[in-house]
Amino acid sequence: MRFVDEYRDPDLARALSAQIAALTEPGRHYKVMEVCGGHTHAIYRYGVHDLLPDNIELVHGPGCPVCVIPMGRVDDGIAIAEQPGVILTCFGDMMRVPGGRGSFLEANARGADIRMVYSPLDALRIARENPDRQVVFSAIGFETTAPSTALTVLRAEQEGVENFSVMCSHVTIIPAIKAILDSPDLRLDAFIGPGHVSTVIGCRPYEFIAREHGKPVVCAGFEPLDVLQSVHMIMRQLAESRCEVENQYGRVVRWDGNPLALKALSQVFELRPFFEWRGLGSIPQSALRFTAGYARFDAEQRFELPGVQVADPKACQCGEVLKGVLKPWECKVFGTACTPETPIGTCMVSSEGACAAYYNYGQYSRQRLDLQVL
Amino acid sequence: MSFGESCSATEGCITCGDTAIVLTVVSIDDADACCQDATGRTERVATELVGPVEIGDRLLVHAGVAIELLPHDGVPEA
């Protein structure tokens, strides 16, 4: 299967769906976590969950970059933006993430200059164009995105751009998966691995999940048939009592990842001892900070930050949703007080967030794949 | 790329969402390549993280940066 049309072929989808059903053991309930928010989005958008038998439950994981940003971190960004002469830049979804003092959009209404960029390289361009201003990039995202920040810092160094810095909130996927595996709340059978993170880090880092925890992992692409095929590969492993890391997204992902991206990452960043994740709490060695050689680009050293932990609103149950313990619609404020227009929690901000994905597409059922997509 | 193309309530923020797109190189300017999608829309892409590229190469692009060079036969090198 190579072309997009083939990844959305209704006959192939139905055939895979039947093969998956044939592999399930009657009376057994299977829980498969899709780690990546991109998969959550695809599952709801294309109604993939409706093509699975009732005893296979897809559990949404923590791999949505904005969803895991704690409120205090948003407040830190606003504190930087409120300093005289600062232009803060960030990705689109980050503008609406609620902090203790509102969102970046609300800070703009109070006079801050926070601009949305598509790439950290756009932030560097803004720095070049505004030599009398301090330009800060609020960097979020997993290993898919962190190399682009590292590359931007390397270019800033080469070009001698001194008025550019980065508030680094990049996180790493493996510690988050470890935290979920250690969580007593959840019994999972297998993982659908994040396709684009794996483009950078490869498949090898997941091997401990199979080896030490006895659970299959399949790195998957983002078309509906990619997800279905990865579930099929997982079910085949479970039926044959195997647990391995397999690569469904072989047309993009190499087993050892992208060595040039990994090199840029290790040149510019190192692991933080601890980082606070929304919903998952403080996780050791789960996020990136600047290496000593690039510390002059660290906005946390250039500016004074409040660095205060801010508790989530009482009504917010994002933590349980991020751990896969609660389904989006089980949160008491889902679709009432909390909607994509007025998000209370982060999972409703990004369309990769489980709550927003379910809000946007959850009402559709099995017909969606047949009628709307295929 | 504009806000509407990169970020929307239903399509998602392409950068926040671990989304990457496949683009084809149409011209090369030092470490950047001008790349095109299937609809003809073009974008400037940084290529340092995938090594040298040639016109016609297919790149997996995230946040304006190529994160993988996709081989023409559809299977990456090991």
Ligand code: SF4
């Ligand atoms: S509905 Fe809103 S508050 Fe509840 S878990 Fe989802 S995003 Fe968080």
